[in-house]
Ligand code: FES
């Protein structure tokens with residue numbers, strides 16, 4: 001028996017509707033979301049999932065979801081064949097692949113804890129299915145630093161050091177941009193996406209890019225500093241790389 | 250492996266019985282054994298410290314590691330801290346009340362000092378040198394006169410040995426710390442948290458685990474009338490439907506199947522009529538107030554009011570708010586024969602173990618509770634009933650079972666910071682001096698304890714009465730960062746601002762005129778200085794506010810600058826000064842302070858849990874606004890405590906003055922005094 005499920009993940013709590021929203025997020029907060037709708041999501045591709053406002057710029061994930069029977073996708077560089085296309089992507093990553101670094105925080109696209117990269121773009125995994133990203137490349141927090149030592153540490157052999165990390169991860173550690181850390185993988189994934197399209201973001205751009213993430217511990221000031229630090233380190237590094245390539249030629 | 254174990258009494262860690270809070274609330278837990286191992290130095294020189302606390306974001310692992318490292322003269326990297334596992338750590342009542350952490354830290358320091366002295370004595374024997382000529386450094390014992398004569402700890406430990414924590418062990422003086430108090434202490438677990446390696450309770454997935462979905466009623470107090478689970482049971486992947494302890498749940502091979510089966514289950518409920526709703530709260534709090542308890546009494550109130558030239562009276566109202574920790578609760582239970590292991594993100598693993606023992610009528614020794622990393626708790630994750638459910642379901646299923654709350658379940662089926670209504674009457678003499686202070690605080694909840702914290706005024710009004718009552722609570726009320734203290738402070742500090750304004754005095758100057766305690770004066774002056782305090786009105790229509798407070802023994806003052814634009818208040822910057830005595834881990838303490846300020850801004854500006862007829866109307870982020878990065882102000886902090894004063898908490902005090910400071914700043918900007926929270930609801 002197969003039951004078609006409503007899009008949006010089974011975790012969305014539809015049974016709990018109240019009588020009207022008392023606290024609509026401020027205009028300023030929602031502005032990036034609106035802009036994203038206006039320009040088809042090109043400006044801020046990671047700000048696309050606000051329930052009832054916009055869905056996903058990735059056309060694969062909009063509307064009726066095709067349900068390939070056993071979709072193939074690449075997760076952190078490894079090709080995977082999922083058994084069902086209608087499997088929620090967050091559940092698939094956490095429970096089927098046991099990549100538990102990607103977190104559940106709300107199940108309705110409003111906290112960012114579940115953010116992963118799909119073909120390099122940040123996406124709320126709780127809001128989509130495996131089928132919707134079939135053929136795509138999914139990167140989770142476990143997969144952004146490709147250093148071997150990290151993989152070894154993850155497998156319980158040896159200890160990872162700061163040098164093994166992705167510059168964004170390192171910046172979060174250096175700035176102590178975390179308390180409980182539960183929200184942090186999501187923030188890091190969105191930051192990686194942000195710095196890819198905007199290598200030198202202003203503080204305002206950082207805030208705009210991360211507005212749909214919640215850090216209940218309130219480490220925002222440090223998170224902002226960490227993102228700016230990562231941007232700086234990455235641009236220094238890429239300059240250095242360009243420089244040395246120049247030397248070599 | 251050979252090891253030197255330091256053992257000692259376990260009953261050091263629970264909160265001061267002065268408040269009685271922990272005892273009264275969680276009195277069902279008692280140590281099974283009075284002694285436990287606190288520190289092990291093993292044959293490789295590695296140090297393991299054990300504490301019954303849990304890590305839920307307060308960075309306690311690093312804080313304890315640095316204390317142990319400093320005492321033992323080893324690097325922080327060679328210290329491992331084991332927390333929250335009842336099979337491995339000393340009994341502990343629970344991780345709440347910031348004081349308790351300081352006590353456990355102190356016990357570990359004594360244990361580490363004992364270990365250091367034991368190692369020195371062993372080395373003295375071996376090197377045939379007097380102990381006075383030796384010192385411990387970098388994980389070895391070294392001769393003070395001849396550096397070449399040294400023995401690493403690892404080599405000193407030739408056989409298993411056990412030592413009792415020595416009361417006279419020489420705990421290191423502040424001046425001799427090398428790591429403690431350093432501002433760039435890196436978190437021990439930082440890397441794990443940025444790589445996804447850190448395992449939270451939601452991440453515990455034993456082989457063969459079943460995913461549970463609980464069939465919760467739609468409202469509080471509802472009773473089940475009819476139930477039809479035929480469709481749910483027929484769903485492929487559903488393994489079992491269980492009813493345990495009056496709770497129905499679906500157990501399935503995967504999470505989505507369980508959730509879907511729960512959604513198609515047909516349940517009809519009888520919902521009790523006449524449950525109070527949010528708008529009934531102010532009246533309900535006062536009318537149901539009982540067990541009045543006086544937390545402060547001085548002078549003669551009647552005489553005070555007689556002297557008064559003016560009486561200033563006002564009512565303050567603070568609604569319920571939801572803790573909304575980032576990680577909703579999750580618990581996994583696995584039985585092996587008649588032994589039970591439970592993973593649960595609870596602040597009180599030993600308390601949970603005791604509860605499980607009584608539910609299943611078994612010895613505590615056959616139950617192991619492990620608290621993995623916890624994604625935030627803010628004091629609210631002490632009750633952890635879903636772990637009972639997980640254990641019952643797992644027993645029924647004969648397989649490990651995972652119960653994990655959704656966001657809405659987490660909100661509705663945990664607990665809220667109690668709503669409160671506070672009435673204050675103050676008498677002011679003709680010269681502006683306070684001569685009478687009469688405060689009556691009604692806090693929702695079963696325990697009057699909730700409202701006591703922070704209900705005393707530090708201002709010298711001569712004639713004082715402060716009463717606290719407990720009132721009916723339609724929502725489950727429970728602990729929360731600094732609990733009633735934040736609420737009591739809001740009322741008192743806004744009232745002080747109000748009086749100052751009415752008698753034409755500056756809020757800082759007026760407070761100072763009524764403060765004798767030097768620690769209060771110091772934090773207030775520091776925050777005002779750093780902020781550049783010049784009064785409530787600022788250029789460009791902005792406003793400034795300031796407030797002070799005390800919580801868990803720490804003194805704090807906070808100033809805030811805001812602008813008001815329609816129904817939005819923007820907090821631009823905050824300066825705060827904290828005196829929490831000796832600061833062990835400045836970065837950690839700063840992080841906690843910043844977090845408390847941001848969290849407090851939510852309650853000050855827009856958080857309120859709405860409910861109607863037994864239903865919570867805004868249990869998710871879609872309807873419950875929490876502070877986001879755009880809401881976070883620039884925060885400047887200063888620690889003004891004295892290094893010789895023992896450490897007190899840094900995680901909670903930050904929240905106590907912030908709402909009043911914001912209210913004062915909004916007054917500065919708009920001329921309107923806000924006595925109800927959240928402020929944005931009352932802007933037009
Ligand atoms: S869990 Fe996906 S956005 Fe919150």
Ligand code: FES
Nearest residue numbers: 179181215216217
């Ligand atoms: S660090 Fe706890 S939620 Fe962000």
